[in-house]
Amino acid sequence: MTDVVTRFFPNLYRDSVALMQLSARLARLPGVAQASAQMATRANLELMKSAGVLDSVPEPRPNDIFLVLSGEADAVDDALRTAAGWLDEKAARGDEEAQQEPLRSIQMAIERAGANEGETEGQAANLALISTPGDYAAAEAMKALRLGLNVMIFSDNVSVEAEVALKRYARERNLLVMGPDCGTSIINGIPLAFANVVKRGDIGLIGASGTGLQQVSCLIDHYGGGITHAIGTGGHDLSAAVGGLTMLTAFEQLAGDPATRVIVLVSKPPAAVVAETLLRAAQHCGKPVVVCFLGASADSIRAFALTPADTLEDAARQAVRLSPSASAMAGADAPEASDRAQRARRLAAQLRPEQRHLRGLYTGGTFCYEAVLMLQEALPGLRSNTPAGSVGRIADVWTSHSDTLLDLGDDEFTRGRPHPMIDPGLRNERLLAEAADPGVAIVLLDFVLGYGAHPDPAGQIVPALRAARQAASQAGRTVLFIGHVCGTDGDPQGLSEQCQTLAAAGVELAASNAGAVALCRAVLEAARAPRSGD
Amino acid sequence: MSAKPVPALTQQPLSVINIGLSGFGQTIRDCGGSACDLRWQPPAEGDAEAGWALARLIADERIDAANRTAYGRYLASQPVLTGVGVAGDVIPGMSGRIILHSGPPIAWPDMCGPQQGAILGAVLFEAWASDIGAARRLIESGEVRLEPCHHHAAVGPMAGIISPSMPVWIVSNTAGGNVAYCNMNEGLGRVLRFGANDAEVIDRLRWMAKTLAPTLALIIDELGGLDLKPLMAQALHMGDEVHNRNVAASMLLLRKLSTAGLRSTRLERGALAETLSFIAANDHFFLNLSMAACKAMLDAAQGVPHSTLLTAMARNGVEFGIRLAGSDDWFTAPAPFVDGLFFPGYGPADAARDLGDSAITETAGVGGFAMAASPAIVQFVGGSARDALANTRRMLHVTLGQNGAFTLPALDFTGTPAGIDARRVLDSGIRPVINTGIAHKEAGVGQVGAGITHAPLACFAKAVLAVARNLPEEN
Secondary structure (H helix, E strand, C coil), X not given: CEEEEEEEECCCCCCHHHHHHHHHHHHCCCCEEEEEEEEECHHHHHHHHHCCCCCCCCCCEEEEEEEEEEEEXXXXXXXXXXXXXXXXXXXXXXXXXXXXXXXXXXXXHHHHHHHCCCCCCCCCCCEEEECCCHHHHHHHHHHHXXXXXXXXXXXXXXXXXXXXXXXXXXXXXXCCEECCCCCEEEECCEEEECECCCCEEEEEEEECCHHHHHHHHHHHHHCCCCEEEEEECCXXXXXXXXXXXXXXHHHHHHHCCCCCCEEEEEECCCCHHHHHHHHHHHHCCCCCEEEEECCCCHHHHHCCCCEECCCHHHHHHHHHHHCCCCHHHCCCCCHHHHHHHHHHHHHHCCCCCCCCEEEEEECCHHHHHXXXXXXXXXXXXXXXCCCCCCCEECCCCCCCCCCEEEECCCHHHHCCCCCCCCCHHHHHHHHHHHHCCCCEEEEEEEEECCECCCCCHHHHHHHHHHHHHHHHHHCCCCCEEEEEEECCCCCCCCHXXXXXXXXXXXXXXXXXXXXXXXXXXXXXXXXXXXXXXX | CCCCCCXXXXXXXXXXXXXXXXXXXXXXXXXXXXXXXXXXXXXXXXXXXXXXHHHCCCCCHHHHHHHHHHXXXXXXXCEEEEEEEEHHHHCCCCCCCEEEECCCCCCHHXXXXXXXXXXXXXXXXXXXXXXXXXXXXXXXXXXXXXXXXXXXXXXXXXXXXXXXXXXXXXXXXXXXXXXXXXXXXXXXXXCHHHCCCCHHHHHHHHHHHHHHHHHHHHHHHHHCCEEHHHHHHHHHCCXXXXXXXXXXXXXXXXXXXXXXXXXXXXXXXXXXXXXXXXXXXXXXCCHHHHHHHHHHHHHCCCCXXXXXXXXXXXXXXXXXXXXXXXXXXXXXXXXXXXXXXXXXXXXXXXXXXCEECCCXXXXXXXXXXXXXXXXXXXXXXCCCHHHHHHHHHHHCXXXXXXXXXXXXXXXXXXXXXXXXXXXHHHHHXXXXXXXXEEEECCCCCCEEEEEEEECCXXXXXXXXXXXXXXXXXXX
C-alpha cells in the first residue's frame, strides 16, 4: 500500500544541493518510493507539482523545508523520522587527516619521493622490482628505465622482442635489466624476490638461473665466504637473440666494484657467439673469474684463462678458494666426499635387488638440470623434463620412466597452481606414487629456503615421507630419500632446523645438490655391484 | 640520443619501487632496505598494446619539450573579453547555412535528443523553416552543415548550439593573438541548450540577439574590455569553480557591467534594466564567459607537434572526445553518465549521457580541478569538503604543473592543477574529474540534476597510440 506524506520543517535553511542530497538518501531507504526535499518557495512547489510529486500546491513558506515522501506506510513514517534526525544533525565530520593518493605509477612514486626529500633522508629510487602479470611487465620496465631506474623483472611470459628492446635501452645507459623471469638477486645485501640471507663478503655472482644463484650463494656462505652482489639476468639473457646484454653490464659493474674481488658466472652454456663475447670480457677484467656453464667443457673455459666449475657446488668452492678474505676456510666441507662411498654402501644394503631406479622430484629447475648432467653417464635410461647432454625428454611428465628426474616447477605442473617452492606440498602426492613403485630405490629431493619460499618446506613433506615409508615397509621394502637443503642459518626458515626435521623423518641429506646427486649415484652403483655376502 | 653516464646500481644503496607482489616489498623492508609498494593496476585498462606504446613515450625528451612549449603558451595566455558579435560575422568559417554543436563531430541521426532538439530550434530561430517538421526535413536534407564548435574556435555548454545569427562572446588572448567564442547563457529551465525549441525559447533567443547583445556590446566598449583571468581567480576565492558554480563570478561580472552600463550615455534605460535583470536572475550567466576564456587559453597551446597536453575535453551526449596540442584529431569513447543528484521527480533513468563543451574549464585547470575552491560542489555526490580537496590534489598527478593565476585558499594558495598530460592520465589511471550539469535525455525537458563525472580512459589510450605512431623512432 502506497502512502504519500508531506511535512514542513520550519525555519530551516539548506541549500538546494544539500536538499537534493537529503532526497537521494531518503529515496534509498527500504520501502521508500520517492523522496523530494525543497525550500518551500512558490517556484519550487510548482516545480514539484509539474513533476508529478504533488497533486496540489500548498501555501508557500519560503523559510521552511518542504518534504514529500511516498512509499509503504511504515517505511514513510520511518523515513520522516530519519529525515528529521538528519536535518538536526550537526555538520561536524571530524578533523581526519587528508588522505594521500595511493601511488599508482612509477612516476608518481618518484615524484612523491622527490616531494618528501626535505623530510626524509632517503636515497632516490634506483630499482623497480616488477612482478605484474607478464603482459604488462615489459611496459612497466620500459617506464622505469626511461625514468632512470634499474629493473628486476620477476614476471615471465615477456616476449623476446620486448626483452631485447629493454636490454638495448638499458645497455646504453649502464642500467641493469635483471630478468624477465628473474627469480632472485641480492643487491648490496638486500634480497630481492626469492633470495637467501647470505653473509656479505667479496664474491660477486651473476647468474641466468635463479636456483643456481641461490645454491652458489648459500654454499659460499656455508664455506665461510660472503658475497657482494648476486645479479640475476633471467634465463633468456645468454640466448643469441638477447646476446647476454645484461650479463655484460652486470659483469662490467662487478669488475668496477671495489668490494668485489672474485666474480662467478652461473648459467647453462650460452649461445656460442655470446659465450665468446662474455669470456673475452671476463679474461681481461683483472679479477679472478669462476665460470660455471653447466654442461660446457672445462677446456672451453680454460682457453680464456678462467677457472671452470662443473657443478654449482664446485663454483662455490672455487670462488671461496680464490677469495682473499675467505680462502683459508675453503675445503672445510671436503670430508663429505671421502665418506660418501661408505655411506653409499650402508644405504645400498637396505635395498632389495629389484630396487634399482632413481626418481628425482625437484622444486628447483637448475638442480634438476645439474642432476641430469651428473647422471647422464651412470644412468643411460634416464629421462627428464629438463633434458641435457645425452638424456632425452620424458614422453609424459605424469608417468615416470625407469630413471626419471622431474622439475616440478615446469609450466606443465604449475599451470593454475603455485610454484612448488611456494607450496612444496604439491609434490607429496607424486612422492607417494614414486615410493610405491617396487623398482624404485631412491627418491631424490631438494628443499629451497629463503625469502619468497614456503615458511616450512621440511615440515610440509614429513607426513608424506612417513606414509611412503610405512607403505614400503608393509611391502617389505625400504625406499631411500636423499636430498639437500638450499639455504642458510640466516634464512627465515633456518637451515639447521630444516635439516633436523628432514633427518628425523629419515631423509639422507647432503650439503649440496651435487653432493646429493653424487650420493645417489654411489648408492645405485653399490646396489648394482655384486654384494659381498650375497 | 646519447647515453648519460649513470653510476652503477652496485655502487648505490638500494631503494626500490615494488610493482606487483607486495610481499617482495615487505622482504626488502624486513632486511633493512627501502621499498615502496605501488597500488598498481594494468595501465590503459589492460590494453597491453596501448600500455607498451605509453611506456615508450614516458620521459621522451621530444614530447617533454613540446609540452613545455604548449603549457607555457597556455600559462602565458591573457583572455580578455573584447566584445560581443554576431556568430556569422565574427566566427571563422560560419558563412552560409551552418550550425555548430558541442563535442566531437557527430552525424545528425546519431545525435542525442537534446542536441537534435536544439538544432531544430536553431533552424526556427534562423527562420530557415517555419515549423519543427520543416526544420527536421531541412536538416535531414543535409543542406545545413553541422560542425563542432571546437572546429571554429568556439565552445558551447550542453547542446552547444551556435547558429549564424546568434550573439557570441568574443574573448581575445592578448598574449597569443588567438580569439575564442561562446554563445550566451539563456538561464535555466526550458532553454535551447537542453533541446527545448518552443516559441518561448525562440522568443528569448530573439530578445538576446536584439536587446541583450547590443546592450552588452556597448557596455564592453565602455569598459574597454575586461580581463577574465583576474575575475575568475577572484571567484575561486569566493566559492566558485567557474564551471558548475558561477554565483560569485556572475555577481562580479554584473558589478562591472552595471556600473559601466549606468555610466554610459549611449544606452537606453529600458534595455539596460532588462539586460541587468536578465543577468542577475541567472547564477550561471558567467559560465559561457568562463568557457570562452578557457578555450582562448587552450587554443594558444594548439599546434605544437608531439605534445600530449590536452587542449579540449568535449561531449556531444553520445561520445566523449579529447584533443591534444600536437594534432587536430579527436580521440573518442562513449560518453559516460554523470554521478550526481537529481531535481525532484527525476532520476538516473531520465539522464542523458555527459553533454557539452563545458569540460573546457577542467581542461584549463578550473571546474573540477579547482574543486578545492568550491566544497559545496562535492555535495552533489555525497562528498565532504575533504573530498573536494582530495579531488583537486588527485589532479596534480595528471597535470604538468599548477596555474599560479588561479590560486586555492584551502590549499595554501597554491595554483590549480593545470595542463593535463594524456600520458600521465593513462599511466596512473587517474581520470580527469569534471563537474557538470545533467540534461534530460529527451529534448526540451531541461536540466534534471548535477554531479561529477570522469573522462573515460579509452580516449587517452587512443590518443597515446596516435602520438606513438607519429613519433619518429629514437636513435
